[in-house]
Amino acid sequence: MYINAIGHYIPTQRVTNEYFKNVNGLDADWIVQRTGIETRSRCSEEENVDTMAFAAVENALPRLPYPIGEVDLVVAAHYCAFDTVGTAAHRVQRKYDIKGAKVLYASSACSSFVNGLEIIEGYFAMGKATKALLICSEQNSYFSTDSDPKAGHLWGDAAVAYFLSKDKESENDIEILSVFTEGLGQIGKGPDGVRLRPKEEGISMPDGRDVFMNAVKYMEYALDKNLENCGIKREDHAYFITHQANMRIVKQLARMMGTPMDKFLNNIQELGNTGSASAPLVLAQHQDELKKGDIVSLMVFGGGYSCAAFTIKR
Numbered sequence: 001m002y003i004n005a006i007g008h009y010i011p012t013q014r015v016t017n018e019y020f021k022n023v024n025g026l027d028a029d030w031i032v033q034r035t036g037i038e039t040r041s042r043c044s045e046e047e048n049v050d051t052m053a054f055a056a057v058e059n060a061l062p063r064l065p066y067p068i069g070e071v072d073l074v075v076a077a078h079y080c081a082f083d084t085v086g087t088a089a090h091r092v093q094r095k096y097d098i099k100g101a102k103v104l105y106a107s108s109a110c111s112s113f114v115n116g117l118e119i120i121e122g123y124f125a126m127g128k129a130t131k132a133l134l135i136c137s138e139q140n141s142y143f144s145t146d147s148d149p150k151a152g153h154l155w156g157d158a159a160v161a162y163f164l165s166k167d168k169e170s171e172n173d174i175e176i177l178s179v180f181t182e183g184l185g186q187i188g189k190g191p192d193g194v195r196l197r198p199k200e201e202g203i204s205m206p207d208g209r210d211v212f213m214n215a216v217k218y219m220e221y222a223l224d225k226n227l228e229n230c231g232i233k234r235e236d237h238a239y240f241i242t243h244q245a246n247m248r249i250v251k252q253l254a255r256m257m258g259t260p261m262d263k264f265l266n267n268i269q270e271l272g273n274t275g276s277a278s279a280p281l282v283l284a285q286h287q288d289e290l291k292k293g294d295i296v297s298l299m300v301f302g303g304g305y306s307c308a309a310f311t312i313k314r
Helices: 017-024 028-035 049-063 088-095 112-125 208-230 247-257 275-289
Strands: 002-009 013-016 039-042 073-077 102-106 131-139 157-165 174-183 195-197 202-204 239-242 295-302 306-313
Touching: 002 049, 002 275, 013 017, 017 028, 028 247, 039 157, 049 088, 049 131, 049 157, 073 088, 073 112, 088 102, 088 131, 102 112, 112 131, 112 157, 112 174, 112 275, 112 295, 112 306, 131 275, 157 275, 174 208, 208 247, 208 295, 208 306, 239 247, 239 275, 275 295
Parallel strands: 073 102, 073 131, 239 295
Antiparallel strands: 002 157, 002 174, 013 039, 131 157, 174 306, 195 202, 295 306
């Protein structure tokens, strides 16, 4: 499976740590120490999940080596749904007049993007699709509560769009060597670790410590499971990218792996936790820096719980 083009969109608005002092009582320095976040991206009143998805697709199109009309599978994989009936996938299909394509929406918290990759891999393997568009658009600010002292200060908004194909389409394609996902509803706080209940409390994280401990453990677990599948070693990597939830999680994972921090690419300092878009967004931002032959693994952990990883070769 190959990545043919990558696009992304990040709202221009930034919310600083100082804003939260009068909203939830947290000091700016404390937020940096505990999360690594200095600002977070936020949609304007005119932006939403769908508009960000459109912008991410537009950003990818100049790199796409075939007409968008050749796409025969559109998958929206994210947890921030603006409309769970007329999904972002259907909106994109309509906007770009993608006829005859299979279209669906899937969610597995912050693992959603990688679960979307695996769904596409399955369609390719069954011979039911040959070219796909994977959209991941997270508008956390639509559901978050700034006054929540446990998690209100964490969230950012952003979107990515990845065009994928079963076969290689151009010399600029990035090969996906393997994909791994696993549900973890049976561990720790499981489905109660992170919640999104729009009519009750929005998005919340009742037990951050449980999320932290399991995120560190199971992102490394997902990485190792994925590398077993493709025969790649940790030392073969140019970079690693983790789910951008907390910089302390990244640093702890680096210590456990015995890997220097300069091998980890991050954007949480500026953008906050952009949900399941976060790790693929980091790759989108750094795609032009990768050299031919570079190997990069992305590992994520999501509410539910869930974990996932995939490995690419430039």
